Amino acid sequence: MALIRSWLDSANDAGCPFPLNNLPYGVFSVAGDMPRCGAAIGDMIVDLAECETRGLLDAGGTFARPQLNDFMALGRARWDKVRARLTDLLAEGSAGDVPLVPMADATRHLPIQVTEYTDFYASRNHAFNVGVLFRGPENALPPQWTHMPIGYNGRASSVVVSGTPVRRPMGQVKGESGPEWVPCRRLDLELELGAIVGQPSQMGSRVSVDGAEDMIFGYVLLNDWSARDIQAWEYQPLGPFQSKAFATTISPWIVTQAALEPFRCKGAERANPLLPHLQESRPGLYDLAVGWSMNGQVMCRTNYNVMYYSSAQQLAHHSSSGCPMRVGDLLGSGTISGPSPDQVGALLEMTEGGKTPITVAGRARIFIEDGDEVTLFATAQGDGYQIGFGPCTGTVLPAQP
Template sequence: MTSTTRLTVPADSLFGLTNLPYGVYSAPGRRPRMATRYGDHVIDLAVLLDDDVFARPSLNAFMAQGHARWVEVRAEISERLRGRVPEEAVHGLGTVTLHLPFEVADYVDFYASEHHASNLGRLFRPDHPDPLMPNWKHLPVGYHGRAASVVVSGTDIVRPSGQRKGPKDPAPVFGPSTRLDIEAELGFVLGTGNAMGDSIGAEDAERHIFGVVLFNDWSARDIQAWEYVPLGPNLGKSFASTISPWVVPLLALDSARVPVPPQEPAVLPYLRMERPWGLDVDLTVAWNGQVVSRPPYSAMYWSPAQMLAHQTVGGAPSRTGDLFASGTVSGPEKEQRGAFIELTWGGREPVTVNGRRRTFLEDGDEVVLTATAPGADGTRIGFGEARGRITSSKRREA
């Protein structure tokens, strides 16, 4: 006879029944399997739901089952957790290891914050009358990143090395980055994709987007500055990106939907939506334990649906496990800037962290992203954390 238990979770928990994120965990001596988080309990979904698809080490097979199945499973998990659950399904959060929750099939990063893009325009093109490039309000600008360098929260980040050339340097030099930065973002996980030659319309995007993760796009600004003209970021971005271990279902974020800011000039037809929606997600950036920024995702100019529509409109295929990130989340106020290059204005305005004036990341520094959003029935839901600590470069010379 299977032993059962009834779980209780505080009413103000960020991981109550209105959240129910998906992740992958392993208990000591056991292989990784899918789970949900309920309070500080990690719930084995294969045991809870008696379904072998959840005994796998990634979410991909489940995500590929499609939107109707996501709705069905979410309701079933909620119903089961309201009653008695098998004791063997329940693990304490502190007793398990959390893994990368899905196999990242592909990765694209966007640049969807007008505040961030404008700040960088003022920094890099101070004499230009418009900080935004001419295309910025006509399409969601993005670049293709490296899926293989997406890592789960808690993974150390090795300081990258590469070429850099300052404005007064006679020639480029090679070495560890000296202007290592973060970008506080949200990442959107694709559950189902489109075939080559087809596309996903903006109004249909939410049936393809499975869920949302926290995303830190670590950035070597000195390497990036030398390499990015004319084709954009490469080594300055490709070395690591950190995501949170819990994927918050888009279905859990209905109460967090808000209108995007007015989009003027009018966008082209493939980007038009009857009600373009953003998300009221409040992010927090902690640097060595001190909160230094609180970026508001609600200020983002381009919606997640528009980003996906633009990404596929040319007929590029997408698939289960694709990840696209929002780009740095920044608001109109200084304390809402989601990258240190903005927060310190290119290093010219240091911030005080634990009594020291700081600009860019040093070895041993740790950055933690967290976030909350409105949930159903007046609750708030959490995203966990995206944590990374900088370790020294493995290469010193060319």
């Protein structure tokens, strides 16, 4: 698909992350106004609430609310209708009377009320690398890993929008003579893509992979901050708890499935056939270049298409027991890591568990220090345009003992 040209010149720039082909949704405010829903286009934000007031769009009045949950609950037919109408209003040759707000003047807010948060473990490269550190190469992957998506239920209450500072957690770690209560010494990031569930399922029912595709509203970048020393002491036998509960950062714009559809592709090669409830009728991943930087220095570039399981497979598996899914559920892909050291989405892998320092701004480093700023980024490259997410950034504050 080629660039869809807009009467807004900034949206036609080949390097702009928000062309008319994208139209991601978010929540914003200006100068203390009430937060409301918007869509990013070029260097501007379409005020969707004002569009409804003027009769330009019909979303049942949901765009005046400070989160997108009520709009998502209207379903895919309404999502498609609103997107088509927005495209018509912003396309080259239209009247150009759409209410716009300069992006530079706006504050972005958490775009959804996160109802539940589940994080998965879907990159074979990441799972193998981490498994080698803890169990050796012979036992790196758990026996079920190539048969089903592995995940854990995280904390929805600590999901924050890009730009929100992240406080270094205190926690219990293993000491020489027993447990110690200390600030986290091995603070890490995780480069992930988050899927936003826009339609519910009923308790006791199962969702197919195709049905899960229809339930996903869109995607955000997601940094699942991780306290590796706290995690090492607490995670057996039930998995991460406080080491993951202190903060999860997401990008402010939700990129829709429709925007990513031209970039759909296959993922990693299968080690074995999947059971029927996880089989896809079409490829479920995207050709999406992703990476992360620390203090402005790019540390990793890789691609989302290295993943072993898609978000639709994760959602289908999540519901396979009859677990009900809700509008506003957030599913983390798991750390996205490619096969080489400069393609990994976590410092735990990049430094081989802290044994191999990296260089940041000319200085040897192992894990994240106070004052560090970590930013995730992603783009899908089209014909004369790109689909971007905007930054997913967090700056680390000192612990509060």
